Amino acid sequence: MPRNKWNIIKSFAGKNSLLITIALLTGLCYNILTIMIPISIGKFYELSFGFSSHRLAAFKFIPFMDASNFQSFLGFFFALVALRLGFEYLNRYSISLTGERFSKTLRERLFQNQLQVAMNIYDTKGIGKYLLRYSGDMKSIQNYMKNGLIRFSQDIVLLLIVVIAIGSINVNLALIIAGCIAFSSIILWAINKALYKVSLERRNTRSGMLSFVNTRLRSILALKAFNKYLPEEKRYLKRSDKLYIIGKRYAKVVALLQSMIPAVTYTMLGIIMTYVFTASQQAESKLGGSSLLVLILLIISILPVLRRSLRVSIVWKLGDISFTKLIDILDLPKENQLPFENIKLDDREIIFNNVCFTYPNTSKPIFNDLQLLINPKSTTLLQGKSGSGKSTFIRLLLKLMSPSTGHISFGDHQCYKLSEKTIRKNIAIVSKDFPLYGRDVYEAIVYNRKEANKEKAKFLLEHLQQHEDHQNQLKLDSKIGDLGCNLTSGQQKLLMYCRALLTQKPILILEEPLKEINIYTQKLLLQLLKDFQDQKTLILLDDHEVKGFDIDTIYHL
């Protein structure tokens, strides 16, 4: 089934039908009770001034309309107010809860999708493109659900009931009101078309600004070091000016729309007054005091609702734009489409068979018929200068990317038939391309946070740091900063080793394995890796020879 807004809403409504039914039913009850208030004031008028209106007889089924004295009327009136309070509370709460649940469901699905997006797509879009969705767009979508669908349908029901109630007092008046509502909706529809265009432009420009700020803040060190304030400020000013101009256009359309709404409703009131006045001149259709009062109060009580319903198209338009963006992300090709199987690849050779690879949107192939065989539990060095494709090799092996042609396999398991998770369960990596993340050292190096793992992590961390300066030694609770920015590159490398070795995966990829590590710690590491050498497949990637390892095979990239 193609993904669209209605499929998403329908599937949510199916899973939350009770909550939505409660919202709609309480809305209906609260609406009916709302209308009873002006009607009861008509009764109050009757009781106070001794008039009786045959037109109000239509409402005889309402209990207080039968009340013969003021005391019992007042009892009903307060009961009505209390009941309305209860229903309004339930209604508002259930609508808000529906909105909260809807955005919870969507943001969780969105994050899952964002994490699983295929790397070739992710690379071309960049991080900034994914950030906005959690703030403005989610709010617009939540609003769409709450105000654009539930509250709007509730308001339409209220308007219908009021028109029917007015119709039971005076049919012509009901027809005039219905006609006016239809006519004003058409006028506002036209303005809304213009609104859609300018809102879309405003959203896209804002989104671009967010990406801009994001990349500048991420490169803040370079920006400061190279005195790039001025050019970046100038670029930002240009964007900001553009957003301001679009913002002005947006403000114009919204102001027009919002000032048109009261104008339209007051014009409607004028038409109604003209009719009532004309009718009062003709004795046969004259409206009695109490029914006139009820009519006026009914009309006044629906004016805010009418304004809200005429304004709803802003909610629809903004919601539509955000839905489109959301669906764009949800529709991005994902990885992990194959089911996970817990296959151990420790005794399989790694085979690259005529692998060709070219990055999307580029023409220069990185690999042309790459042939490679890595025996299980052996140590292999892939040597190549910068740009020769070492990082690309890792990406292919991890199935972050797929070969353009040719095959990668683990023994007789073809890579394209294995899920990404299956492959990655077998491979650990030490490389600057796979940064550390988490708040502290513990979060950065241990993913399975069992107590036993904490002990192992503490032990390994202390072991690997025994030759480091005392003041440089990290503890499990040391804060690492954003992507390890509080750490030296040597500390980062050691933590990457801890992260890789704590996972017990059978294949270990080490990019520039000894770089940035002091000579004593290098010895320690080499000894540790030697202990593993007959249990793990080691793949070293470097632009030079790597001393200290017993290397079985060398490939030149």
Ligand SMILES: Nc1ncnc2c1ncn2[C@@H]1O[C@H](COP(=O)(O)OP(=O)(O)OP(=O)(O)O)[C@@H](O)[C@H]1O
């Ligand atoms: N996402 C990408 N899109 C397009 N081209 C890319 C992408 N990533 C890398 N390349 C190009 O692919 C080539 C190989 O890059 P790769 O990062 O694999 O080299 P490397 O051997 O790891 O280099 P280094 O040792 O400097 O990290 C380079 O020419 C690089 O410009």
